[in-house]
Amino acid sequence: MHITLKFSDFFTKEIFCKIMTTKMPLGLSRSTLFRSFSTNKRKDTAGILVIGDEILKGQTEDTNSRYLTKEIYKMGVKVKKISVIGDVVSEVSEEVKFFSKSFDKVITTGGIGPTHDDITFEAVAKAFNEPLVLDPTLHKLCMKFYNTTNANIPGMKMAFIPQSAKLNFKSNISSQPLIYPNISIHNVYMFPGIPELLIKTFRSVKDGIFRNNEHYFTKCLYLNTSESDIVQILDTVVRQHPEVQFGSYPKLSNKQYQVKLTIESSSEQNTTLAYEKLLQLLPEGSIVNINDIEEK
CATH class of the missing domain: 3.40.980.10 (MoaB/Mog-like domain)
Structure with a gap:
């Protein structure tokens, strides 16, 4: 098969080499991979x-x-x-x-x-x-x-x-x-x-x-416990969801909550799954009702 490829900022030589060296599953052509790569949204x-x-x-x-x-x-x-x-x-x-x-x-x-x-x-x-x-x-x-x-x-x-x-x-x-x-x-x-x-x-x-970019989906959790109390739980969820970014931000001298957790990715489903996993694992009673939070 002959492939004519015009390189651009999006379509790099590295991508070309990756496609050409990929072992193709039965019934899938390399042209399908090229179309897949070329239609992906760029993350600027x-x-x-x-x-x-x-x-x-x-x-x-x-x-x-x-x-x-x-x-x-x-x-x-x-x-x-x-x-x-x-x-x-x-x-x-x-x-x-x-x-x-x-x-x-x-x-x-x-x-x-x-x-x-x-x-x-x-x-x-x-x-x-x-x-x-x-x-x-x-x-x-x-x-x-x-x-x-x-x-x-x-x-x-x-x-x-x-x-x-x-x-x-x-x-x-x-x-x-x-x-x-x-x-x-x-x-x-x-x-x-x-x-x-x-x-x-x-x-x-x-x-x-800024055009044609994927948006990020973010969820937040507010906890009335210290970071040290939830570090192992957070590490577990981070390992289970490598495609998701997590943030942990302590709040000193704050009567409403002690830690703010952020969960975000370019996939709404991935963000939701990681968020729900944290809800399952975090200690009972540690999550503060978001309606009680006044962010500054």
């Missing part, structure tokens, strides 16, 4: 870069990364790393290069604006060996916003972006187009640092960044 990874001296100095609280991790996770994508970095072009550039090679999607937040310390566009351009160029669309937006035709005003800095960058005004059909777009280049998406603007921008374009 993401990295977040928080840019700003004010974060490192403790002058501003970073709420953006917490918001992004929760929203990205809802879309079936795991954030693998968060890095906080100062307003130094060379350092941001190196971090962008590393993140771009390491993760499927890279989200930056901060460093977009008219002042001297807004260096994200410059650093990202440097990371991909591109010049900053005046984008015609952004040029018009800035002139309208600042009510001027002077291209040398500080605010016009926001119209200079990496040469091959794209403007993303929206991807969510229910959202209104953004006044100032999200800027992206390759797999790097640059967002503002002001939390209100970040949230508005992310909601508008997130569907265009």
Whole structure:
């Protein structure tokens, strides 16, 4: 049988070799395996870069990364790393290069604006060996916003972006187009640092960044016993369900519960089975009614 294969980010040489060396059951062709692999949903990874001296100095609280991790996770994508970095072009550039090679999607937040310390566009351009160029669309937006035709005003800095960058005004059909777009280049998406603007921008374009991913199914248990009392039970269930991820989080000085357990996977059935196994094995009376919990 002759097989013509076009490799892509999804369909790797490793997958090809795995299929070609697989011993085929009677009645199953290799073409069936190829179709199976090619229709599986990809599980993307993401990295977040928080840019700003004010974060490192403790002058501003970073709420953006917490918001992004929760929203990205809802879309079936795991954030693998968060890095906080100062307003130094060379350092941001190196971090962008590393993140771009390491993760499927890279989200930056901060460093977009008219002042001297807004260096994200410059650093990202440097990371991909591109010049900053005046984008015609952004040029018009800035002139309208600042009510001027002077291209040398500080605010016009926001119209200079990496040469091959794209403007993303929206991807969510229910959202209104953004006044100032999200800027992206390759797999790097640059967002503002002001939390209100970040949230508005992310909601508008997130569907265009993270598509066709499996969602994760999560269940939680709250216990009025210590971790040491349930460690053997938890270890047993972890071994029995290797496809499920478990988390154990003690709560000190908490009158409602002592430990929070999380059970999650990309399969609702697997998550439910592991959850029900824990219900069977945990000591009687150790589980706190979820309706009595006030998570903060």
